[in-house]
Amino acid sequence: MNQETTDRSWARQMIQASGLRATTARVATLLALRNSTPLTHAEVSTRLAEDGIDKATVFRNLNDMVSANLLRRSELGDHMWRFEIIAGEDQAHATHPHFVCVDCGTVSCMDEIELTKKSKTASSDYGQVTEILLRGHCHDCV
Ligand SMILES: [Zn+2]
Ligand SMILES: [Zn+2]
Numbered sequence: 001m002n003q004e005t006t007d008r009s010w011a012r013q014m015i016q017a018s019g020l021r022a023t024t025a026r027v028a029t030l031l032a033l034r035n036s037t038p039l040t041h042a043e044v045s046t047r048l049a050e051d052g053i054d055k056a057t058v059f060r061n062l063n064d065m066v067s068a069n070l071l072r073r074s075e076l077g078d079h080m081w082r083f084e085i086i087a088g089e090d091q092a093h094a095t096h097p098h099f100v101c102v103d104c105g106t107v108s109c110m111d112e113i114e115l116t117k118k119s120k121t122a123s124s125d126y127g128q129v130t131e132i133l134l135r136g137h138c139h140d141c142v
Contacts, residue, residue, distance in 0.1 A: 007031055007034070008027055008031070011026075011027040011030040011031050011034070012027055014030060014070060014085075015027065015030060015065075015068075015070065018065070018068035018069060018070045019068055020064060020065065020068050020070070023061075024053075025048075025053045025057050025058070025061055026061050026064070026065065028048050028051050028053060029044060029048065029053075029058060029061045029062065029065070030065070030070070030085065032044050032047045032048060033071065033083060033084060033085050034085060036084070037084075037106070037107050037108055037109060038074060038076075038082035038083060038084040038098070038107050038109065039082060039083055039084070040080050040081065040082055040083075041055070041058060041059055041062060041081065041083070044058050044062065044083065045058045045059075062083050065083075066083070069086060070085065070086065071083045071084065071085060071086060072084055072085075072086050072095075074098065074131055075131065076098055076100050076107060076131065076133055077100065077133060077135075078100075078105065082107060084109065095132075096109055096110055096111050096113060096114075096132075097110045097113050097132035097133065097134055098110065098131070098132070098133055098134070099134045099135075099136065099138075100133060100134070100135050100136075101135075101136065101137060101138035101140075101141055102135050102136065102137065103137055103138070103141035104138065104140065104141055106138050106140075108138070110134070115132075
């Protein structure tokens with residue numbers, strides 16, 4: 001099996017496991033987000049345009065996959081939804097901080113950072129935390 005076949009069967013399995021039908025467009029959407037930083041609807045659409053998948057289809061599939069807990073949707077302070085694959089064992093709760101560059105807008109996943117139990121408990125004193133965001137200048141913009 002070549003790499004592309006392996007990737008596609010990975011995507012099909014992920015989608016079917018979430019209870020959705022693994023359509024060509026959904027498989028392509030998931031592959032666009034694989035090993036990627038969180039992408040906006042426009043960014044995903046640009047990547048899928050060459051496969052002939054239109055923006056409305058991309059939008060519908062992104063939202064379907066958010067509902068199916070396959071993707072997470074984040075709003076990082078610029079009023080744009082960004083989508084990323086929910087990875088790992090702890091699907092419902094797996095969350096990590098994001099780093100946003102204030103100069104170029106690049107978003108990075110800080111997968112390796114984990115909140116301590118104490119900070120999780122403390123943050124619930126303020127309300128329901130939906131997003132942890134760090135801002136700064138990325139390596140390209142320093
Ligand atoms: Zn930057
Ligand atoms: Zn992320």
